[in-house]
Amino acid sequence: xxTEKTPVAVEQGRRRSPFHSRLSALDRLNTWHAWKGYxxxxxxxxxxxxxxxxxxxxxxxxLTPMTKYxxxxxxxxxxxxxxxxxxxxxxKAGRVAYAVWCNDQGQVIDDGTLFHLRDGEYRLxxxxxxxxxxxxxxxxxxxxxxxxxxxxxxxxxxGPTSYSVMKNMGFPGIEDLKPxxxxxxxxxxxxxxxxxxxxxxxxxxxxWIENAKAEALWDALFEAGKLHGIRAIGTDALDLxxxxxxxxxxxxxxxxxxxxxxSGRSRSPFELGLDWLVDFKKPNFNGRRxxxxxxxxxxxxxxxxxxxxxxxxxxxSYVYRQSRGRRKQVGFITSAAWSPVCKQNVALGTVxxxxxxxxxxxxxxxxxxxxxxxxxxxxxxxxxEKPFWNPLRRRATPPAVF
Amino acid sequence: MTERYDAIVIGxxxxxxxxxxxxxxxxxxxxxxxxxxxxxxxxxxxxxxxGYSVSSCxxxxxxxxxxxxxxxxxxxxxxxxxxxxxALDTDGKHIHLSGGNAEGVSNADRDSLRDFHRRMxxxxxxxxxxxxxxxxxxxxxxxxxxxxxxRLGLDLRRLGRTEMxxxxxxxxxxxxxxxxxxxxxxxxxxxxxxxxxxxxxLGPRSPNTILTYLYRLCGNHGxxxxxxxxxxxxxxxxxxxxxxxxxxxxxxxxxxRVIVENGRAAGVxxxxxxxxxxxTIVSNADPKTTIMSLVGARHVExxxxxxxxxIRMRGNAAKLHLALDGLPAIAGLEKxxxxxxxxxxxxxxxxxxxxxPAKYGKYSPAPVLEITFPSFRDPSLAPTGKHVLSxxxxxxxxxxxxxxxxxxxxxxxNTTIDTIAAYAPDLRERIAAAEILTxxxxxxxxxxxxxxxxxxxxxxxxxxxVRPVVGFAQYGMPLEGLWLCGAGAHPGGGVSGACxxxxxxxxxxxxxxx
Numbered sequence: 066x067x068t069e070k071t072p073v074a075v076e077q078g079r080r081r082s083p084f085h086s087r088l089s090a091l092d093r094l095n096t097w098h099a100w101k102g103y104x105x106x107x108x109x110x111x112x113x114x115x116x117x118x119x120x121x122x123x124x125x126x127x128l129t130p131m132t133k134y135x136x137x138x139x140x141x142x143x144x145x146x147x148x149x150x151x152x153x154x155x156x157k158a159g160r161v162a163y164a165v166w167c168n169d170q171g172q173v174i175d176d177g178t179l180f181h182l183r184d185g186e187y188r189l190x191x192x193x194x195x196x197x198x199x200x201x202x203x204x205x206x207x208x209x210x211x212x213x214x215x216x217x218x219x220x221x222x223x224g225p226t227s228y229s230v231m232k233n234m235g236f237p238g239i240e241d242l243k244p245x246x247x248x249x250x251x252x253x254x255x256x257x258x259x260x261x262x263x264x265x266x267x268x269x270x271x272x273w274i275e276n277a278k279a280e281a282l283w284d285a286l287f288e289a290g291k292l293h294g295i296r297a298i299g300t301d302a303l304d305l306x307x308x309x310x311x312x313x314x315x316x317x318x319x320x321x322x323x324x325x326x327x328s329g330r331s332r333s334p335f336e337l338g339l340d341w342l343v344d345f346k347k348p349n350f351n352g353r354r355x356x357x358x359x360x361x362x363x364x365x366x367x368x369x370x371x372x373x374x375x376x377x378x379x380x381x382s383y384v385y386r387q388s389r390g391r392r393k394q395v396g397f398i399t400s401a402a403w404s405p406v407c408k409q410n411v412a413l414g415t416v417x418x419x420x421x422x423x424x425x426x427x428x429x430x431x432x433x434x435x436x437x438x439x440x441x442x443x444x445x446x447x448x449x450e451k452p453f454w455n456p457l458r459r460r461a462t463p464p465a466v467f
Numbered sequence: 468m469t470e471r472y473d474a475i476v477i478g479x480x481x482x483x484x485x486x487x488x489x490x491x492x493x494x495x496x497x498x499x500x501x502x503x504x505x506x507x508x509x510x511x512x513x514x515x516x517x518g519y520s521v522s523s524c525x526x527x528x529x530x531x532x533x534x535x536x537x538x539x540x541x542x543x544x545x546x547x548x549x550x551x552x553x554a555l556d557t558d559g560k561h562i563h564l565s566g567g568n569a570e571g572v573s574n575a576d577r578d579s580l581r582d583f584h585r586r587m588x589x590x591x592x593x594x595x596x597x598x599x600x601x602x603x604x605x606x607x608x609x610x611x612x613x614x615x616x617x618r619l620g621l622d623l624r625r626l627g628r629t630e631m632x633x634x635x636x637x638x639x640x641x642x643x644x645x646x647x648x649x650x651x652x653x654x655x656x657x658x659x660x661x662x663x664x665x666x667x668x669l670g671p672r673s674p675n676t677i678l679t680y681l682y683r684l685c686g687n688h689g690x691x692x693x694x695x696x697x698x699x700x701x702x703x704x705x706x707x708x709x710x711x712x713x714x715x716x717x718x719x720x721x722x723x724r725v726i727v728e729n730g731r732a733a734g735v736x737x738x739x740x741x742x743x744x745x746x747t748i749v750s751n752a753d754p755k756t757t758i759m760s761l762v763g764a765r766h767v768e769x770x771x772x773x774x775x776x777x778i779r780m781r782g783n784a785a786k787l788h789l790a791l792d793g794l795p796a797i798a799g800l801e802k803x804x805x806x807x808x809x810x811x812x813x814x815x816x817x818x819x820x821x822x823x824p825a826k827y828g829k830y831s832p833a834p835v836l837e838i839t840f841p842s843f844r845d846p847s848l849a850p851t852g853k854h855v856l857s858x859x860x861x862x863x864x865x866x867x868x869x870x871x872x873x874x875x876x877x878x879x880x881n882t883t884i885d886t887i888a889a890y891a892p893d894l895r896e897r898i899a900a901a902e903i904l905t906x907x908x909x910x911x912x913x914x915x916x917x918x919x920x921x922x923x924x925x926x927x928x929x930x931x932x933v934r935p936v937v938g939f940a941q942y943g944m945p946l947e948g949l950w951l952c953g954a955g956a957h958p959g960g961g962v963s964g965a966c967x968x969x970x971x972x973x974x975x976x977x978x979x980x981x
Contacts, residue, residue: 143765169770169945201773205764348730351768354945 082129083218083279103130108299115302122294123224136187138208152344158184161245167352172322172331192315218279223269226293228464233289240463266310268458308402311452318399336366367421371446373410377433385428395420411453423450472498474747477722480508483751485967486952488539488709493975497714502721506706512699516900518850519790522698526857530686535964543704546845550691551807554658559799572652579649591684598958602931602940643671653814661812666920668783670822671815675927727766732948753922754935754955774936782906782918785863789856790900795891805843811836828868835861865906921960942970
């Protein structure tokens with residue numbers, strides 16, 4: 066056996082998405098940031114206008130940097146079923162599942178979407194990289210895990226007119242695609258996967274294709290959408306939309322358990338309000354024993370959605386509980402925004418149990434600056450149950466035509 | 468309808484038998500399923516040539532815990548009560564060791580050895596207390612765990628300031644540095660080093676070889692004996708003790724898998740397709756075999772599987788059996804000493820050099836040996852006037868780079884015989900039959916992953932609280948109803964019975980608590 070090492074060319078510096086040529090052509094602000102090794106745009110021309118494209122017409126977001134793995138093999142169902150906390154047997158081919166996966170201690174490693182592409186074949190899409198964990202989870206099972214982050218280009222096409230844009234693209238049967246459904250089409254001789262998923266809480270689709278066809282797909286999409294207000298958007302607009310929808314971002318609203326140094330800084334699915342994703346009817350899944358124990362013993366934290374008075378976003382604020390004149394700090398805000406579409410001051414936060422039950426009134430300490438001087442308000446905040454933004458059109462099948 | 472038992476023990480190794488016996492003693496209806504045709508696992512006597520038999524793996528008894536003997540009331544005869552050690556010298560200036568006494572060394576060495584032995588046995592006594600109880604849980608422990616931990620702290624403190632400091636200094640250290648510092652005789656240094664590395668994938672310079680040395684003393688302070696009829700006699704006695712208490716032992720019944728129903732162990736299925744039901748499945752197999760083969764990774768969690776998969780358990784000791792038509796002549800060795808243990812380990816550097824190739828997947832060209840002539844004290848093992856030689860040979864790595872085929876085994880056998888022949892020139896002409904069991908053979912024959920004596924390297928990162936893996940040192944596995952009772956669990960390998968006894972006590976205590 067030769068031990069000689071063959072030099073391998075390694076791409077250096079920041080990667081450019083296959084859509085970069087199109088994005089940079091539309092860019093007016095030149096505000097870029099690094100996202101998982103890729104050049105990504107904060108905003109291309111105006112974050113607010115981009116946000117309104119999501120809510121009023123169609124916004125197109127380049128999500129290529131999202132981590133993507135392909136899972137194949139005879140045991141792939143058993144594999145994903147043990148990996149995540151929810152029951153994957155219910156997710157048939159052609160369906161997508163939002164899921165969280167935990168370590169043995171029942172602490173969330175990440176959340177993401179599992180696309181059941183076809184029988185026995187899945188794509189896992191998440192914020193963070195997980196090859197080491199996914200490989201460990203494959204020990205003793207007949208599955209192959211392939212990293213395909215850099216091989217698949219992906220676009221989110223989100224907003225009320227997105228269905229009309231899809232129709233204009235000429236995808237037969239797209240009207241029947243239900244939320245969390247996926248389907249395959251031929252695009253220019255390549256397989257295009259379309260899923261009715263997104264990170265905006267609105268009607269929308271995600272398009273997945275090989276890199277070589279990325280630009281052609283973009284061009285066809287913008288051609289089809291030109292009369293439907295299609296606009297490319299950056300991360301700022303998307304982030305606002307996801308807070309309104311109550312979606313979590315790994316590294317912001319919770320920390321992936323495998324990166325935790327201090328004990329007690331990771332979260333269980335219960336502590337993230339994801340109880341509905343945990344199915345104890347499954348005899349085994351990663352974290353089951355610890356989570357069953359947590360159910361008995363009680364959780365330490367609760368993720369809350371807060372409706373806050375006033376209009377000053379409660380970025381990085383402490384959350385207090387006031388009772389009988391005494392004020393006690395019980396938590397903190399992880400994501401906050403003034404919601405233009407809800408006309409509400411909204412936030413996601415973490416509070417210590419038993420605080421944060423739905424309907425409970427808390428206080429949020431908001432610091433804000435006016436002409437250099439800092440001021441502070443203690444704003445009332447009410448814990449709400451439902452996402453701030455959850456329109457009927459998100460679920461309507463077929464969606465309305467514009 | 469499948470038959471239901473209170474507990475099923477997979478494997479009738481000595482720990483499995485101890486566990487089965489104690490569970491039966493606790494009133495349980497116990498079934499033991501053994502793959503081989505006879506009980507004992509690696510503590511078995513087998514015939515390797517017509518008329519010649521030998522203890523097939525473990526050949527000296529020094530660790531059997533008095534608690535085990537007492538609890539089960541086992542009885543077996545000893546062929547030899549006090550086996551002492553002879554460190555062989557090519558020039559015939561052998562040294563003789565028995566406990567803390569040495570002959571053939573300088574006065575300084577003799578005094579040093581006495582002090583060394585006194586300290587080591589004191590430490591070993593401390594360690595032994597903890598070998599005979601389940602290791603306390605460090606996190607989420609109960610009152611009992613805290614009490615054990617507190618007791619451990621107190622026991623350490625009670626050694627006295629100097630001795631506690633010595634204990635803490637030595638426990639992670641290598642044997643090489645210690646013997647270099649204390650003794651001048653290379654033979655003596657070599658002999659002590661050998662005891663620290665036997666059966667492990669460690670050399671005298673490897674860290675924590677003081678710990679492995681202490682581990683060996685945890686029994687009868689290292690005093691060795693040989694059972695009449697070979698090690699199989701001990702296993703047969705344990706089997707009899709278990710049967711006497713009502714346990715059913717079936718041999719020649721390899722278990723194919725542990726039946727898992729609704730996320731808990733519910734029974735076992737044998738290779739011949741029969742199923743037995745029980746809510747308590749106790750595996751005497753090593754942790755890897757238990758989890759990866761018998762249970763299946765999919766039935767337990769990923770982090771646990773990853774840890775089990777990473778247990779270091781590649782054996783590095785081979786076993787040599789020679790049928791001899793007479794005792795060989797060894798210069799300077801009186802005949803009576805053939806009843807003792809003969810070591811070929813002329814100095815610690817020799818051992819370390821023997822270990823070097825093993826790190827890179829090659830066997831030692833000049834191996835280290837622990838040789839016994841069991842037939843010398845137990846004539847039943849060989850035809851009249853003839854003898855068997857039984858030796859542990861190090862180092863023979865489990866994962867030989869070139870692979871363990873017949874040619875490789877033959878070459879290693881010859882290398883080993885040549886190594887002994889340097890001390891016993893007429894050995895070759897006396898050989899009637901020969902076999903060598905490499906770790907690969909041991910894996911196959913005794914169903915031990917990696918062919919490792921201890922079902923997992925005996926190192927600090929796989930010891931006590933973290934054996935077999937962190938979080939599961941108390942015999943219960945993270946699959947309800949599944950327990951581990953073999954050497955892969957605390958405390959480790961050797962014919963001690965401690966693993967089996969501790970496991971049985973945990974199982975019974977767990978039932979009481981439920």
